[in-house]
Amino acid sequence: MSVQGYNPRTGEPFGDPLEATSDTEVDRLCEAAHSAFEVWSGWSAQDRARVLDLVADRLDENSENLISVCDSETALGVPRLTTELKRTTNQLRMFADVLREGSYVEAMIDSPNMDIIPPRPDVRRVLRPIGVIAVYSASNFPFALSTVGSDTASALAAGCAVVVKGHSAHPNTTRETARVVTAALAEGGAPEGLFSVIYGTQSGVRLVQHPLVKAAGFTGSIGGGRALYDLANSRPDPIPFYGELGSVNPTVILPGAAAERPEEIAAGFAQSVTMGVGQFCTNPGLVFAPSSIVDELGKAVAGSNGGAMLNERMCDSYRSHVEALSNSDLVALVATGNAPDEAWAGKPALFSVPLETFVANLEKLTEENFGPSGIIVTYSDVADVLPVLAKLPGTLTGTVHASPSENKEAAAVAAELHKIAGRLIYNGWPTGIALAWAMQHGGPWPATTNAIHTSIGVPGIYRWLSPVTYQTWPDELLPPELQDANPLGITRRRDGVLAKH
Incomplete structure (x- = not known):
């Protein structure tokens, strides 16, 4: 057995095959x-x-x-x-x-x-x-x-x-x-x-x-x-x-934001959903939005570009999923983007579905499609969206787009999203993850296992x-992190007080 690399642009083998590791070698x-x-x-x-x-x-x-x-x-x-x-x-x-x-x-x-x-x-x-x-x-x-x-x-x-x-x-x-x-x-x-x-x-x-x-x-x-x-x-x-x-990364676009900056939101969405040919775990594949912004979102996706996907299996899966949605009577095709003439190319696609239809087919329509596609769930009243958010599968991120006058509504959406998502984004997009102490890249199943x-x-x-507690050990036998003199000069919690002592 061997492992062979391929060039996704041509579908041809790349490099020499590498021998699979035997059990004995593992x-x-x-x-x-x-x-x-x-x-x-x-x-x-x-x-x-x-x-x-x-x-x-x-x-x-x-x-x-x-x-x-x-x-x-x-x-x-x-x-x-x-x-x-x-x-x-x-x-x-x-x-x-x-x-x-x-x-x-x-x-x-x-x-x-x-x-x-x-x-x-x-x-x-x-x-x-x-x-x-x-x-x-x-x-x-x-x-x-x-x-x-x-x-x-x-x-x-x-x-x-x-x-x-x-x-x-x-x-x-x-x-x-x-x-x-x-x-x-x-x-x-x-x-x-x-x-x-x-x-x-x-x-x-x-x-x-x-x-x-x-x-x-x-x-x-x-x-x-x-x-x-x-x-x-x-x-x-x-x-x-x-x-x-897996993660569907829901985004909720509130009416005020949709009315005030539709072109900006649409451009940001198209860039995010097609980034890396949609092969990001934080791809915003599910959008709840007023019907008024659907055309603008579609226009942005229609002007976007796809590209070669990572491997043939992934490309086939993506194309199959898009084809199934295109032939489904549950959703409507809003727009498709462009794709180069390459072996394993994925073309952007955007679909829409009314909120009522989405709720009735929630399990089917929340299946992650790894690639540059998304589904817009249209709503009339954001109050109708709130109970639906709680029913979504666990996800890495949740996003809200709001105007300054929609703080109450944004807070209500966030209150539901935080139950299912590990990171909440306000007036931004989930693709792109900072390296920081405060970062959380995880969420309830199936986003992560923990x-x-x-x-x-x-x-x-x-x-x-893993924690280890030392009880009544001589100071000289303790790890330096626990010795009385704090030789490493690190922050410690001593008798409940957090400081460098």
Whole structure:
């Protein structure tokens, strides 16, 4: 068995086929990763930060080759991939800064008090890395959510080792990225086996079941994610599986906003829904709007462009879904955009449906169509939309477009959206995700398997950490984060007070 890359613009093979990883080799790599973890987890945060910065530097230095290979294999375009690779290296540097700042370990110290009931001994709590992490690469972000993307960067920062299952849509990109990362880790003195890559579907199954793997991160389809999630939970020792799966990302356009700035809203929507040929997990595929703005939205989509999609299967699925909607008596075709004459090209499409029809066929019309298409649900009164929002499946984002006079209505919409979405956007669009402490990229099922956590942003590191409490230990035997003198100078919660003490 082998994994072959393809050029989406031509449909022709790209690069040599890569041999699928055997079960024996998966086992060997997991054992090597565990040995490396035992060393890496004992490194200081400062030393791990230095290595993450080095990996980022070496990726930047090899950017020309990485982007060239990736564009040939994904057709995402040099401008987009240049930005994405810079986002990836900035992500590594962000976690290096997190390590230097130090408060991510959430150190807590409670002084002994034997006069209360029950008596309290000296107890001190800190977050510690959990072990070997399985990372499943995304198809649509070959750098930022793949080989050395957010899952890998946060896991390495946490002090864990990583085994990456490369995505079949871009195996050559995976190989070239891994080559740079492996060399940089060795240059930085990191233990051998800390990071490795495997290929092939069966290897991914073996990986999530390996007893040395302690958690997994996944970005991909609902079907693939659910299968791996079930495997992770059916192990003799179930492990956390942090999957980002599917999302319709509802947008509500309020009447005032639709009347005041229809062209601006329509242009923003068309840009967002076709960004990356619609292959974004935050694609705003479901819009609730007054009928008055439908023509403007259609005009914007009609003037938009599609492009080659990531692989043949994805393109076929998208085209099939659009064709089914086009032939359905439930929705009306509002507009189609343009697409180049390329092998796996996806053409933008926009449909509309009255609110009543949408509610009656909610399950069918909320199925995610991964590509540059959207459905407009038309309404007369926003009050009728509110109970419908609560019935939508879990989603990564929810968006509101409102005029300054519609604060009451916007607040009412937000009150419903926050029940189903992890990030709420006001007068903007959900595509494009900031790298920040406050970012939440997650939501109720099927958006993610665990809505408490985020896969992007600083809090993503907490997926790979577990709390340990030390009770009545001598100061000199405690981790430095918990020692009385606070030798690292980090922010800690001591007797309930958060400060550098």
